[in-house]
Structures are given as C-alpha cells and as structure tokens.
Amino acid sequence: MYRYVIVGCLVLVMVLGANLSPGSAEETKKFVPVEFTDAYLADPANFAKGKEIWFEQCTHCHGYKAYPGKAPKLKPRRYKPAFVYKRITKGFKKMPAWDEVYDEEERMAIVAYVMSKKFSP
Numbered sequence: 751m752y753r754y755v756i757v758g759c760l761v762l763v764m765v766l767g768a769n770l771s772p773g774s775a776e777e778t779k780k781f782v783p784v785e786f787t788d789a790y791l792a793d794p795a796n797f798a799k800g801k802e803i804w805f806e807q808c809t810h811c812h813g814y815k816a817y818p819g820k821a822p823k824l825k826p827r828r829y830k831p832a833f834v835y836k837r838i839t840k841g842f843k844k845m846p847a848w849d850e851v852y853d854e855e856e857r858m859a860i861v862a863y864v865m866s867k868k869f870s871p
C-alpha cells in the first residue's frame with residue numbers, strides 16, 4: 751500500500767519537474783532587434799506616446815528629480831536607437847526590462863522620445 755503512495759509521489763514530482771524545466775511554457779521572451787528609420791524617429795506621433803511612458807515609468811529613476819545615483823542621467827547623443835531599444839527591452843543590471851510591460855510598438859515609441867530633440871529628463 752505505502753509503496754503505491756511513494757510511487758505516486760515520485761510520478762507527481764516528475765510531472766511537476768518537467769513542467770518547470772526551461773523550454774516549456776515559461777520561456778523568457780527572445781530579444782528581437784527592430785529597425786529605426788530617420789522617418790520613424792522624426793515623426794512626432796511616435797514620440798508622443800513614448801513621452802507619456804517616460805514620465806510615467808522612467809523619471810522616478812532617471813529624471814532630474816530622482817534620488818541621485820539611482821540611475822544614470824541619459825545621454826541620448828551618445829546612443830544609437832538600437833542600444834536604447836535593447837536596454838529598454840531587456841534591461842541591464844538594475845535597469846528593469848520592459849518587454850513584459852510594453853509591446854514592441856510602445857518600446858519603439860519610448861526610443862523615439864529619448865532620441866528626439868524634445869527629450870528632457
């Protein structure tokens with residue numbers, strides 16, 4: 751009788767274990783690079799949405815009012831759009847990833863804002 755219980759438990763552990771292993775449902779999203787054309791970056795409609803998100807989500811770490819040292823002040827003139835997109839998408843050390851929060855279009859819009867002349871932290 752006890753033997754069946756033990757075997758049952760082992761089967762259960764194996765089934766649960768298989769479900770938790772990487773490659774199943776919870777696989778993290780792959781990074782897919784996108785292309786930024788000058789036309790896209792220059793379109794005010796694109797960076798308007800990005801500006802909204804910037805002030806909602808980013809300024810409390812990157813903004814000029816953020817606690818000093820919380821996050822670096824962004825220097826867009828030193829960045830390429832693809833770099834900013836990658837940091838926003840996948841994060842880096844203490845910089846959070848946003849690919850679970852914002853879709854590709856929204857993340858591109860944030861890049862358009864950060865890279866625009868209107869950008870102000």
Ligand code: HEC
Pocket residue numbers: 803804807808809810811812820821822824825833834837838842843844845846848860864
């Ligand atoms: C919880 C605080 C926090 C939030 C919120 C945050 N960041 Fe960051 N971010 C950081 C930190 C810390 C770094 C520096 C990571 C490192 O290089 O060690 C960073 C780095 C970056 C970089 C790269 C800067 C460089 O010079 O290497 C970019 C671009 C960036 N963040 C953009 C954003 C955007 C856009 C948002 C809003 C969607 C955002 N961050 C929200 C903390 C934050």
